[in-house]
Amino acid sequence: MYNFDELFDRKNTGSLKWDQFKERLKLQYNVEDASDILPMWVADMDFAIPQVVSDAIKERLDHPIFGYSYVSDECKNAIVAWFERRHSWHIDPNTLMFHQGVVPALGTIIETFTKPGDKICISTPVYPAFFSIPKAQDRKVVECDLVLDNHSMKFDFTALEEQFRDGVKVYVLCSPHNPGGVVWTREDLEQLVQLCIQYDVLLISDEIHADIVFDGYKHIPTLTVKDAEKAKIITCIAPTKTFNIAGVHAAIMVVPDKELRAKLNADKLAHGRDDLNVLAAAAVKAAYEKGDDWVDAMIAYVSSNMDVVVEELNKLDGIKVSKPQSTYLIWIDYRGTGFSESEMMHRLLEKGKLAIEPGTKYSEAGRGFLRMNVACPLETVKDGIERFKKALV
């Protein structure tokens, strides 16, 4: 029904992943000619978006006027129904707020609720915006490393509590976790929420990867765990990873606490910010109303890609990988090769002709690891594996 094997030429489409990376490689690694390098880095998919979503955008384009717009109740209901259906999470539509992306939403929340110098705590390695945004706002970033346990990542709650006791204002949670692909358990989330209550820490729960979870695991929305209503929690969700529409720009903040919502509304007014643009609203509504089958099929395809990557990379000397529980990103442990990060990256780019992410992009705690994006046709995945092998020789 859906053809995830189809290869698309994304070059010259204004794609960060396929076009702009060449500039980055030139600057960072002195790569003059990146034309034959395969990009498996930034987190978007090389799959066509669901037809129901492109149809909805086209339908809106068929009307020739694009005046000021607002997010309709139908769109809000589609969001609420999706999270009810897929995550057993009942969201009050009145608690939804919109933003251009989860990253700008993080920026807004941190700016609204903290001052320069305030401590923002994160569990590393983690998605780079979690530290780059607070640093750019002169907040103090407190990194609390996750602990590797049998190749999966775990929270170090003792270390976390020490930091909280020391005056953390905000904790930013990545759930499921990028780059580790961990689906946090209810117990993990409850413990975190209790700590946030105890030390009056605002919890930002970035759940952008919530929809892409593999068999045997279930994403637990932070706002559904015990005592969540007693904590200060803002959850960020989005259809952009799920449906491959990051370039459309859309994110949603779920803000049940009235006071927090009022402050965010005041900030929205102060910056003259609007909700979603008219095409984004059409895409969001269609995706959440009609995208289930596509997402289920996409997850099955990515899961099988993951199996291939795990099997093939684990055959290589010094390389260890485990299948993630969630996300289309795989975290590769190359510490056994003895290569430094710089050597590994040069090997990948020069010998393998493969662009994947170096672990320290996710903080120092990621040293010795690489992140590979496998949301692409199997043929591309196999090509990527061959390139990876060449890089090691």
Ligand SMILES: Cc1ncc(COP(=O)(O)O)c(C=O)c1O
């Ligand atoms: C954890 C996490 N948050 C946010 C984003 C990006 O969000 P947006 O494109 O909505 O700004 C990503 C993208 O990879 C991500 O992994």
